[in-house]
Each structure stands twice: as C-alpha cells, then as structure tokens.
Amino acid sequence: QQPVQSPQAVILREGEDAVINCSSSKALYSVHWYRQKHGEAPVFLMILLKGGEQKGHDKISASFNEKKQQSSLYLTASQLSYSGTYFCGTVGSSNTGKLIFGQGTTLQVKP
C-alpha cells in the first residue's frame, strides 16, 4: 500500500520554509526521500532507518517516527533549485527491500 504524502502541492517564496509529510498504514523499516525535476528521473536525497533518527544535508533534513509510521521532510530557507516533486518511499518492517513510493508533493519556489 502506497504511503500517503501531504500536502499535494506547495508554493513558496525564496527563503521560506516547507514541511512535507509522509505517513504509512503499515510498520516501516525505512523511509527514503527523492526529488524529481520536470522531465528527469528521481534523485536520491536521504534514507532514514527505524530508530527515530533525523538526517540532513545542507538545508534539507528529515525525521522518522517509527512508532507513528511517519516521516517529515524539512526544507529550510528554500532556494529556486528546490523546486520539483518530492517522493517518499517506504520499506516495510519485514525489510524485504520492496520500495514503494507515495504520490508525490509538488514544490514550487518563486523568486
């Protein structure tokens, strides 16, 4: 079953912050975040394993609440280059490697 992302779309001004949420109805082993620019392939951002860790690089970070089966992606001081569609992917608690994605959140950053 696909994870559910919210919101479906976000429009920001440069420098503003955004949060994208991902939630699953099943227990998870890991959460993966990808960004896709229009007409391109999805590109990896980060993976979070169960344990409630938080990861980040530059001004993009994420958290994973294993008990709630939820993850959030935080984009701080957004830049024009952050525009695109963000996908969360999940691997279930049985850790078979089956990676399924949500429907995506479209982020548009305006000058």
Added chain:
Amino acid sequence: DAGVIQSPRHEVTEMGQEVTLRCKPISGHDYLFWYRQTMMRGLELLIYFNNNVPIDDSGMPEDRFSAKMPNASFSTLKIQPSEPRDSAVYFCASSYGRNTEAFFGQGTRLTVV
C-alpha cells in the same frame, strides 16, 4: 559507470501492439525495480528483482504485463497487447543491497494510440 540505462527513451505504438522496454542496471547492483509513473498514481512499483529473481510482482496491472531478468545486466518489461491506458513513463531503478540509494534510469515515455 554510466548509470542505469533504459531504452528506448520514447515509444509510440498502436493499441494491440507488443511493447518491450529494456533496462541495464548499474554493474554490481543486486536489486532492480520497475516503476510506472502517471499523474494520477505517482510512482507505482510494478515488480522488483533480487539477484535476477522476481521477488514481488503484485504491482503488475494484469497478465498483459510481464518482466524478465535473464542475467544481472539486463531486464525487460513487456506489454502485450498494449492499450491506451498503459501510456505512462516507465522507470527502471537499481540498488546495491536493501535500504540503500536506488539509482533511476532516465525512463521510457510510452504512448499507446
């Protein structure tokens, strides 16, 4: 490495025709995934392989779809017969192990008329 290579990049075919999409994963990767992307459904997992063996094909829409991985460096996704509702972008991705970065190919844009 050249990354995951998919061919063709674009395919236009008539309803009822057979379509074969091809994927060459990154050398040494043991997981291979086929996804279909549409506006309505986002990225849907169709099937995935581990060490050339299909592990889960529950996402394959119906019997018209089939996938094979005859060796570690090649996989195909076949649709026979094709229908207009199969129009989508099909991505192949590969990874080394579980819970690691999946590298996506550039996708095949399929249009069935």
